Amino acid sequence: MPRVSSDQLAARRQQILDGARTCFADHGYEGATVRRLEQSTGLSRGAIFHYFRDKEALFLALAEEDAQRMADVVAEQGLVQVMRDLLRAAEAGDADRSWLGTRLEVSRRLRTDPDFRGRWQAQSAALTAATRERLERQAATGSLRDDVPAPVLARYLELVFEGLISHLAMGLPADDLDAVLDVVEHGVRAAARQQA
Amino acid sequence: MPRVSSDQLAARRQQILDGARTCFADHGYEGATVRRLEQSTGLSRGAIFHYFRDKEALFLALAEEDAQRMADVVAEQGLVQVMRDLLRAAEAGDADRSWLGTRLEVSRRLRTDPDFRGRWQAQSAALTAATRERLERQAATGSLRDDVPAPVLARYLELVFEGLISHLAMGLPADDLDAVLDVVEHGVRAAARQQA
Secondary structure (H helix, E strand, O other): OOOOOHHHHHHHHHHHHHHHHHHHHHHHHHHOOHHHHHHHHOOOHHHHHHHOOOHHHHHHHHHHHHHHHHHHHHHHHOHHHHHHHHHHHHHHOOOHHHHHHHHHHHHHHHHHOHHHHHHHHHHHHHHHHHHHHHHHHHHHOOOEOOOOOHHHHHHHHHHHHHHHHHHHHOOOOOOOHHHHHHHHHHHHEOHHHOOO | OOOOOHHHHHHHHHHHHHHHHHHHHHHHHHHOOHHHHHHHHOOOHHHHHHHOOOHHHHHHHHHHHHHHHHHHHHHHHOHHHHHHHHHHHHHHOOOHHHHHHHHHHHHHHHHHOHHHHHHHHHHHHHHHHHHHHHHHHHHHOOOEOOOOOHHHHHHHHHHHHHHHHHHHHOOOOOOOHHHHHHHHHHHHEOHHHOOO
């Protein structure tokens, strides 16, 4: 009997997540049928649902992966940098487009599926916490504007972030957006410390 | 044979639009079945599709109505005021929530339906034009910051607007958002003229 290492299990799980990500992005949640999931992952439905209980569990695992990845970048480099990275990815037309797709699908499901809201809340809270913590560190070093409370600035950055996701996911032009992010970035900084 | 006035025709058409708006908001585009459209409008499918060729035409008419309404408010009061109005409507939990629903459905369809993009472009352009014209008028009177080109500021406001729609449509909390809109509003003004 062949041994299946935990590395192999993890790789298979990741293969399913990556294929499903493309499938959800291209067809939306409802349009991602089991047959399409088989095609995009290159695996049978039996294999897919061995790893994930159902389509819902698969989608939530994807959304969780994204939220964690984002929170990590926010903690290190801030939410504006996450936005700049997204912009680069969209301009390059690379796979992160599908990341955007997942995120917009989350937005739609939050609206139409009240049960989903509860399941999403924890992940959304992680990003908010990472953003606030970073801003509070910046406030402590005096690099943040101090006429507006840090939580308001955090919410401001999140709102712009949500707008950027929506904009890019719709395939709208990304020209001018670097200059827009400069406006946003300078808008949260202490005036005396404005940098290029 | 009874005469049907053009007023009556217009009223019937509006009745269909209003019912369909709620239906799309509650169930999404795909979920708005003909049966549900009948229930939400209080009219038969025969009556509905007498006025609108198909569900797609009905949805586009709704989106067009919204885009025109928004462009009018933008021309008069600016995009930040449109955002403040949205915030009030969301806090009151009133019917404008369904307006948000339509808008988010537009976002999703722009992503998953390339044909829809072409049909939407004209309406999206109207809002952009209204925003830019207003900012250019403000620039001419010296009330706009002059270190960033007006088209960049217009794009900035649109990005925040898109983020607000997404945020509200997801049913996320609206607390702090008035303060966030203050940050946005002051961010486009000439520094010497900052007002409360």
